[in-house]
Each structure stands twice: as structure tokens, then as C-alpha cells.
Amino acid sequence: EDQVTQSPEALRLQEGESSSLNCSYTVSGLRGLFWYRQDPGKGPEFLFTLYSAGEEKEKERLKATLTKKESFLHITAPKPEDSATYLCAVQPVLFSGGYNKLIFGAGTRLAVHP
Amino acid sequence: DSGVTQTPKHLITATGQRVTLRCSPRSGDLSVYWYQQSLDQGLQFLIHYYNGEERAKGNILERFSAQQFPDLHSELNLSSLELGDSALYFCASSVGWDTQYFGPGTRLTVL
Numbered sequence: 001e002d003q004v005t006q007s008p009e010a011l012r013l014q015e016g017e018s019s020s021l022n023c024s025y026t027v028s029g030l031r032g033l034f035w036y037r038q039d040p041g042k043g044p045e046f047l048f049t050l051y052s053a054g055e056e057k058e059k060e061r062l063k064a065t066l067t068k069k070e071s072f073l074h075i076t077a078p079k080p081e082d083s084a085t086y087l088c089a090v091q092p093v094l095f096s097g098g099y100n101k102l103i104f105g106a107g108t109r110l111a112v113h114p
Numbered sequence: 115d116s117g118v119t120q121t122p123k124h125l126i127t128a129t130g131q132r133v134t135l136r137c138s139p140r141s142g143d144l145s146v147y148w149y150q151q152s153l154d155q156g157l158q159f160l161i162h163y164y165n166g167e168e169r170a171k172g173n174i175l176e177r178f179s180a181q182q183f184p185d186l187h188s189e190l191n192l193s194s195l196e197l198g199d200s201a202l203y204f205c206a207s208s209v210g211w212d213t214q215y216f217g218p219g220t221r222l223t224v225l
Contacts, residue, residue: 031211034213034214036216041202041219041221042218042219043116043118043204043216043217043218043219044157044204044216045116045216046116046213046214046215046216049213087157089157091211101159101170101172102147102159102214104156104157105156106156107156
């Protein structure tokens with residue numbers, strides 16, 4: 001069964017203290033892995049798409065990496081405004097009759113304190 | 115701003131009632147998806163429409179239904195509402211099989 005597990009569930013950092021969030025996945029075949037940021041009561045905001053092992057993408061203080069079994073979201077020198085829930089989602093390879101299915105993890109709640 | 119719009123932002127209603135949530139996708143996107151997010155369930159896929167046709171159903175209750183209109187906007191209808199239906203409902207849109215962009219959501223409270 002396709003599954004996504006994110007860890008830790010919650011993370012508290014001091015401003016400037018770098019860290020990484022983990023997304024482990026089990027799918028029959030991976031078409032893409034997506035990272036989203038979600039603020040309380042708001043819709044998920046797209047951050048990155050990764051398609052193949054070894055791929056890396058960066059945006060400001062965030063860098064996402066992908067291996068065959070997991071993805072990491074590295075946060076360098078975080079600021080309080082980076083506080084949010086970070087969601088990982090995997091898109092399995094489409095077989096005949098398939099659809100654009102996203103399987104979401106439960107998310108990591110990040111709190112960055114001044 | 116993702117370009118996906120949803121109305122209303124908030125909805126408060128009573129058990130047994132019926133409500134309609136509306137979504138307008140990003141310009142050019144033919145696919146619309148509906149998701150439910152509750153505190154204990156995370157983001158759960160409900161249903162996918164592509165260019166007016168239903169493509170897939172996820173964990174959608176029989177009391178819930180959706181449709182996508184010729185102008186590509188979509189509506190999610192929730193009927194015989196129960197307390198447990200209280201949640202955030204999100205719409206997302208995409209071009210084909212690519213990245214899904216989410217709207218701001220509708221917060222439904224059933225009293």
C-alpha cells in the first residue's frame with residue numbers, strides 16, 4: 001500500500017538553527033514528490049516538485065532533496081516567518097485508468113522562535 | 115496567491131442541512147480536485163474532475179457529490195450534514211498530471 005510518513009511530527013528551532021525534515025515513502029513507482037507549506041487555516045502553498053533520485057531544488061532558506069526512499073527538506077538559518085506545517089505528498093506512477101493521485105503525509109509542525 | 119478561488123471562506127450550519135462549496139480553478143487548468151482536512155485525518159482526497167468529467171473518487175461519502183461546469187468551475191455539495199463533517203475543504207487545480215495548486219479553503223462548521 002502506498003504510504004507517506006513524515007518526521008518529526010513537531011520541531012521547535014531557535015532562529016538561525018538549521019535543521020532537516022524527513023519524508024519517507026513507499027509507493028509502487030514514484031512519478032513525483034511534492035513539498036507544500038501550510039499556515040494555520042490556510043491552503044497548502046506549493047514549494048517544490050522532485051522527480052528523480054539525486055534531484056535537489058532550492059528556494060531562499062529551503063532546499064529539498066530526494067532519494068529512492070525518502071526526501072529531506074533542509075531549512076538553513078530559519079526565521080520566525082518560516083513557522084508553518086510542512087507537508088510532503090507523493091504521486092504514484094500512473095497506470096492504465098489511473099489519475100493524478102496525491103498521497104499526503106501528516107506533516108511536520110515547525111516553530112521558529114526568536 | 116495560487117490563482118485558485120473558493121467561496122465562501124466560512125460556513126456555519128446545522129446538522130441535517132445541505133451546503134454547496136464553490137471553486138474556480140487557475141486560468142487554463144482543466145483539472146479540479148477536492149480535499150477534506152480535519153484535525154485527526156490530515157488531507158484526504160475526495161474527488162477529481164477533468165474538463166467536466168469525473169475521473170476518480172477517493173474517500174468521499176455518498177452524502178457528498180460534486181460537479182464541474184462548462185466554464186470549469188466546480189461545486190462540492192454536502193448533504194445531511196453531521197457534526198463530523200466539520201472540517202476545512204480545499205479545492206486544487208492542475209494542468210494535466212502536474213503540480214496541484216490549492217485554494218484558500220472553506221471552513222465548514224456543523225452545529
